[in-house]
Amino acid sequence: MTVPHTWLKKNNLKKGDTLSVQETMRNSLEIMPLSGNSDGVHELTIDISEKSTDEIIQLLLSTYLNGYTVITLTGPNAGKVAFVRKHVHEFIAAEVMEVTADKIVIHVFWEVKTLDLQAIIVRIGHITKNLFMETIAMIDSDSNIRDIQERGLEVQRQVLLARRAIKYALNNSATAYRFNLSSLELLYISYIIYFFGMIGDYVIKVSDILHTAKLNKFKDLLKDQHAKLELKGLLTRVADYYMKVFDTYNKHSKLTRFIFSEYADFEAAIDAFKEKNPQLWAPVLAEFMKLLIFKIKETEFIMISMENAPKL
The missing domain is CATH 2.10.260 (Pemi-like Protein 1; Chain: D)
Known part of the structure; x- marks a missing residue:
């Protein structure tokens, strides 16, 4: 040949x-x-002389996701180094290895041959489950918001690592072969992981609102026992929906037919909660719960599509 x-x-x-x-x-x-x-060193040099810190972080994120292993930032960096270090810490296996007045060198220490994509997804699912449980517990107790936020950050770090691996596999057939996934399956999984990350972020937003309520920054928040009970029930229902979808993915079970009326009833229950509780906090929480169930529903649809996709 x-x-x-x-x-x-x-x-x-x-x-x-x-x-x-x-x-x-x-x-x-x-x-x-x-x-x-294909698993070797991939280097990129970026001139950050005229770039803001926000632009630098966007560039770092894109280079991390695109599989670079050595990223060199050149140009004057006064006042930017600490900011770069902070955000590099959010990337799994990334470290700032060298800093001078006009250069920052970042290494990403990863070995794609040993990366287990399924294990990353399982980890994301379990951390998000704990996020739900601890957030629900905040309604009646004083859960540590910093612990919850740290777990939320870990979800995002795992999501970025998984997205990096998928992008790398889409550009390297040998890596996709190791994952035993077709390009179409990798595409679907990339959506699922992205949605899992958004779900984790929304749960953190809910926990932030509840924490703010504990500090009495929102008037009348959580003082109504009936509202508290209803809120707890709705959040538990959201968490159960998420775990049903995640467990189905994790166990590679065949999805049952999605029943749209169930989703509509769920949304109606959230709207009813919002109407019965006109306090400032209720509409905000209601909207985030609707965002959560919508994103979980989208994840479920993607899983159904992947289940019925042509196989190689």
Whole structure:
């Protein structure tokens, strides 16, 4: 078999190396290297001379997600180093390794060969479940908001790591082969992980509102025992819905047919709660609960699509 020389060079292949050949659903053949430098060093240098800290963080996020392992920020960095360090800490396996007056070098220490995408998703699910439980407990007790926020940050860190791995796999057939996932499956999983991250973020927003209530910044918040009981029931119902969807994904079970009327009834119950409780806090909490169930529903739809997608 003759293959392009540039492709051989790019993948560091030589005579005698093994290739994987798979048939795709388009009735074509896909050739993938099972060895090579696809897991090697990928470097990028960015000039930050005229960039704001927000622009720098956006660039760091995109380079992290796109699989770079060495990121060098050049240009005067006075007043920016601490900000960069803080945000690099949010990326799993990333460290600031060198700092001078005009250079910041960041290394991402990861080994895609040992990365378990399914394990990351399971971890995200379990942390988010705890977020729900601790947030619900805040209604009646004094849960530590800092612990909850830290767990929320860990969800986002895991989400970023998973998205990095998926993007890398979409650009490296050998990595996708290790994950035993087609490009279409990787696409669906990327949506699921992104939605899981949004769900975690919304739960944190709910916990922040409840914490603010504990500090009496919202008038009459949580003083009505009937409202508290109803709120607890609604949040528990949201958490149960999330766990049902997550457990279905985790156990690779076949999804039952989605019943839209159940979702509509759930939304109506939240609206009724909002109407019965006109205090400032109730509408805000109600909207976040609606965002939560909408995003969980979207996740469920993606899972149904993935379940019925063509297989390679």
